[in-house]
Amino acid sequence: MDNSIPLFVNENLETDNFLSGDEAHHASKVIRLCVGERIQVTDGKGNLVQAIVTEVLRNSVNYSIIEHHKCESKACRLHLAVAPTKNMERYEFMLEKCTEFGFSRLTPIICEHSERTIVKTERLNRVMTAAAKQSLKIIFPVLDESQKFRTFIENCKHVSHKFIAVCSEIEKVPLIKAVPVDGDAVVMIGPEGDFSFTELELALQHGFVAVSLGDSRLRTETAGIAACHTFYVKKE
C-alpha cells in the first residue's frame, strides 16, 4: 500500500480491469485522473493491485495492472454486535470510527429494550466503504443485516472468545484485560436501556463473559468505539 497513490474499490477485481459506478465518477470527475496516472485498487477482501490508468470514459475508468498483493487478515478478528441507536447518525459515526481502527464484522442486534428495530444497511455500507478507503484498508468489515438478540447468540456457538459489555453491578472483567491474542472474538453492546436481565442470563449461559468498558457511563455508540479501540491498542 502506498499512501500517496489514490485508492479505489472494485469488487470484481479478479475479473474486471476497470472502475465503475461511484468509483469511476470519483476517479474521472472528482480526482480527474488522466491516462498514465498511478492508482491502487482493492476488492475490500484482502486483494490490492497497483495499476496505471489506460482509458477514462464516461462511466468507466480502465486500468492495466502492474502488481498484485494479497493481504492476510490480522491474528485476532473482532466481530461487534451492537444494538442500533435511536438516532442512526450516532451509529454511522461509530461504524466510521471502528472502520478506521479496523475490525472484521458488525451485526446490528435487536434487543428487548431496543427502541429501534429496523436498520437500513445500505447507507451504513456506504459510510463503511468511505471510511475504509479513507483509512486505506484492504480488508473491509462486513456489515450484516440486523438479527434478534437470541438468534445472534445461537449463531455464535463456534466463536472462541465471547464478551458481553454490561453496565449493571454484576461481576465483570475489564475488556482491556480480556482481549485475546488470537482467534475470533465477539463483543455485544446493548441499546440505550441496556440488556434485559433475561438477555444477560441467556448470554452467560451461552458462554459469553461479562466485561466492563471502564467506570464512565457510555452511550451505546461510544461503547462500540471503546470496545473496538480496546482491541486496537492491545495490538501495539
Added chain:
Amino acid sequence: MDNSIPLFVNENLETDNFLSGDEAHHASKVIRLCVGERIQVTDGKGNLVQAIVTEVLRNSVNYSIIEHHKCESKACRLHLAVAPTKNMERYEFMLEKCTEFGFSRLTPIICEHSERTIVKTERLNRVMTAAAKQSLKIIFPVLDESQKFRTFIENCKHVSHKFIAVCSEIEKVPLIKAVPVDGDAVVMIGPEGDFSFTELELALQHGFVAVSLGDSRLRTETAGIAACHTFYVKKE
C-alpha cells in the same frame, strides 16, 4: 453520585439553591419534576449536592440541600490540543466522546495546515455540558478559546508530560506505552493535512515526545478519541 437520580448543573452551587435557564426549563418542562422529588446538582467543578425540590416556578426550580460531596480529580489529568476539523460536527462528536470517557481540558489549536482557523466555542460548550451530564460527570472538562500552535506550545512550559501525535515516519513511541501514571499530560493532534515539518521540529525542541496512535491512518477527530480512550483504558 446516584445513577437513578436526575443530575442538573448549577454553576453557582455554593451561593444559589435553585436551577435557572436551560436547566430549570429541562427540570420543569421536560422531566416535569414536582415538589418533594430528589435531584442531584453539580457545578461541574467537583462539587455535588443531593437535594429535594422545594418549589417549581416558571424560570427557576428551587431546592433544599440534603448532602454535599466534594470529588477530587483523578491522578493523571489529560489536556487535549486538537486542530479543528473542517466539518465542525466531527469535532463536536469528538468532544462528546472524550467527555464521556473523561479528560480535563480541550484547546483547539490553529496549525499551519489548518483549513479552519475560527472556532465558535459556544456550541462546543453546550455539547460538552450535555455529554458531561449524560455520563454523570461531576468535574467537567474546560474548553479554551482557540490558540495558535506556537502560542500553545509556549504556554505548555510547565506541563510534566507532553506528547505530539504524528503520522510521518519519524521515531515515535506508541501512546499506550507512554501514558504517565500521574501528573498533567498534554497530547497534541494535528489537522487533516498533519503538522508541518517546522511545527514538529518546534514541538520536539520544546520537550514534546512524538507518539503514534497505531498503524491505521486516522482522521483528526478519531485521533482525538483514540488518544483520550488510551488514557481511559490505562486507568483500568
